[in-house]
Amino acid sequence: MAQKSDDHGHSGQEFPGFDARFFDAYAIKDPQSLMMNAARAFENLGRAASEWLGPRERGETSDDLFAGPIGDFIKTMSALTEYWTSDQKRMLEAQTLLLSTYFEIWMRSIQQAGGQQENSAEADMAANKDRRFADEDWYRNPFFSFLRQIYLASATWAERLVSEAEGLDEITRYKARFYVRQFTAAFSPSNFAMTNPEVWRATVESQGMNLVTGMRMLTEDVIAGGGHLRLRQTDASQFSVGNNLAITAGKVIARNELCEIIQYAPSTETVFKRPLVIVPPWINKFYILDLTPEKSFIKWCVDQGHTVFVISWVNPDREHAAKDWESYIREGIDFALDTAEQATGEKQVNAIGYCVGGTLLAATLAWHAQKNDARIASATLLTAQVDFAEAGELKVFVDEEQLAVIEAQMKTSGYMAASQMAAAFNLLRSSELIWPYVVNNYLKGKEPMAFDLLYWNSDSTRVAAANHAYYLRSCYLDNALSAGQMKLGGGSIDLRDISIPIYNLATREDHIAPARSVFRGNALFGGPVEFVLSGSGHIAGVVNPPSRTKYRYWAQGDTGAKSADTLDGWLKEATETAGSWWPHWQAWVEAQDTDLVPARIPGDRTLSPLGDAPGTYVLARA
Known part of the structure; x- marks a missing residue:
């Protein structure tokens, strides 16, 4: 079916909501170069994996300390799951709520593709305060707009499962809310190359060099952490304690x-x-x-x-x-x-x-x-x-179980x-202190900006x-x-x-x-x-x-x-x-x-x- 465009470059009558400009930036121009750089990126990722595994195979480090939080996560989420799955009617109502929300989003996306949701997209973009979704294509591009809405609806639904679960003691509810937020923060579409418009455009524009650089930086950060990821949050080369930090006489x-x-x-x-x-x-x-x-x-x-x-x-x-x-x-x-x-x-x-x-x-x-x-x-x-x-x-x-794990590790x-302390504190604000840097460093392949406060934050003890x-x-x-x-x-x-x-x-x-x-x-x-x-x-x-x-x-x-x-x-x-x-x-x-x-x-x-x-x-x- 032929497309028509007006003098402003907008699509014709057959698909009035389709604007080629929303998709041109995502079309691969040089597939051969992209594939070569993808191979180099995977090679660097393999090196990062080797640097992660090496210290564990040599007995120089382990993940024993994380057994406590992982076990507590499983126990907490099992209690939450048991409440919703123990009653078929309750579970069906929860599923129906989510699916009906998905259906509404699907209908809005079809309308957007048909050119009927432009004002709604503008309003959503103006009201947005979530820095993960600052790029305008999260609203104007039907594909990314759909992903954003599905994600936000799912995250809201998951938090509602916690708040409406009956029979949970307050500590379990508090933990469940924390774990759900960590889970939803991790699975935001902004954290993945193929579902983040900024990363996708950068990948197309650089033929994948951003991923080559990013995986190299990932390897360097695993090496710096001795087998654990020491996530760089700032350009550490710009700071030196006693030279431009902590210089009061x-x-x-x-x-x-x-x-x-x-x-x-x-x-x-x-x-x-x-x-x-x-x-x-x-x-x-x-x-x-x-x-x-x-x-x-x-x-x-x-x-x-x-x-x-x-x-x-x-x-x-x-x-x-x-x-x-x-x-x-x-x-x-x-x-x-x-x-x-x-x-x-x-x-x-x-x-x-x-x-x-x-x-x-x-x-x-x-x-x-x-x-x-x-x-x-x-x-x-x-x-x-x-x-x-x-x-x-x-x-x-x-709690008693997690403390026992911590004390056993510290006894050894x-x-x-320091890496474990830093990881715990970063998790408290993962949407600010973890995932933005994962995206910027490892997906976009960019060095973080020089920031004295974040240098101090990374100078762990x-x-x-x-x-x-x-x-x-x-x-x-x-x-x-x-x-x-x-x-x-x-x-x-x-x-x-x-x-x-x-x-x-x-x-x-x-x-x-x-x-x-x-x-x-x-x-x-x-x-x-x-x-x-x-x-x-x-x-x-x-x-x-x-x-x-x-x-x-x-x-x-x-x-x-x-x-x-x-x-x-x-x-x-x-x-x-x-x-x-x-x-x-x-x-x-x-x-x-x-x-x-x-x-x-x-x-x-x-x-x-x-x-x-x-x-x-x-x-x-x-």
Whole structure:
């Protein structure tokens, strides 16, 4: 049947919805070159497979640690499946719902091919907020539009199966929802070469060279991960710790086998009398707080007149296997407090704990309270949980069976591998931290852009076995800290013994320390609590310098943190302010003590510098 085109290049009356421009870009122009490059791509894929299998055959690595999550996935999804398959009527209704949705999509696709759905496609494209489907051909090309709609309908249907399943306990439902989202994220049509319009066009245009390059990059990333995929999220060649990251001037003034203590050089003539000691998480490296001069919270604190000390944790290996929670307190926080006193002569400090560093700091404060140790005069907790009842999606990986697998593996190695830690955290945001890079790197064959935050994210650390096992059991599994049952020094500690002022920061979109979970901690402290809610997430909501004028925060003073029963109730009374929370925190710290002294130079008292910041421990790659 002949086709006719008007002056605008649109198709004729026989197929008014057919526009050749939607299909020309997908027609193979040079099949011979494409086949040759496809063969080269498969050859590179074979090399990647060999690099994956090699370490397993030699016994250098294994996938034993993933047995726990895989087993839990099977158990959870079996419980969900049993509910829907145990009643034929229920199963038929669910199937009918999905098939009727598919039929509606099929009819719309036929109408689109007939030129009757152009306005609908434009409206869908304008309303789209899913970056996976940003390309216009997901809407204007009938084939890709059909795939997109089928996928979204299937994903919505799958999540509905979870939410409407009766008889599931809340933990099983929570896990099922998480696993379903991981499954649907993985099987998005955007993740496959033949169903992603951008990848298909790139393949046709380059005769398949994008896949050759992508499979080469895949091989390199498997080699870099020692048999596990170390997914590159940024152009690592553009960054170097100590050269263009973590460059705030300072000195390492103390070191033990667990950490280095860095004192930063002053930038003001006078400084606050109380030093500031920062306890970062040991799960990642401290320089998230000192990325670049423009983003550095550490430099900003120095510029406000603080004498800043930071703990730089060692990247643990087998010899650190027995370093437990108490070790990180005694040889980490207490060591930093002793160092600050030696360096400044001051007996009291203000302290900051970030993420799990904040959880450790809170436990330290409770332990100190029992011993009448008053060295910490005020404490700031940044996205730190002390009550783990609503601890978020990380709880998916923590139950008795999975912990047994983790502990058995760590008993052999002495630590939790950095690659396994990174994989767990990336899974929490797989649609942002995994699949976009799989598509960009391995299907499009493009190097990711240079991004300092993602370089830091990829600079993973190992975690000492004893410390990690204690943390997972005492906090995530038993929630012992909130109940006053955490064991330290031979007895139990209670957060209610803490009477010093607390600045408790949560971030609104946090997926690691959810805001509701952080808020629950307010009621557990025995002293005044200033609760503040920042916009954005676990990292961007914290690392948000005032100069960027981004996001916003909510606060209402220390009277509201404990009086409100819920976060939503607290928000109704809170005051919203545009910009960074940093100046608000600075005003809070100054309200604790405004005494000033001449600026302190690292090493100007009894401690001789051991080297320049950022030290040596931070340079160890896992």
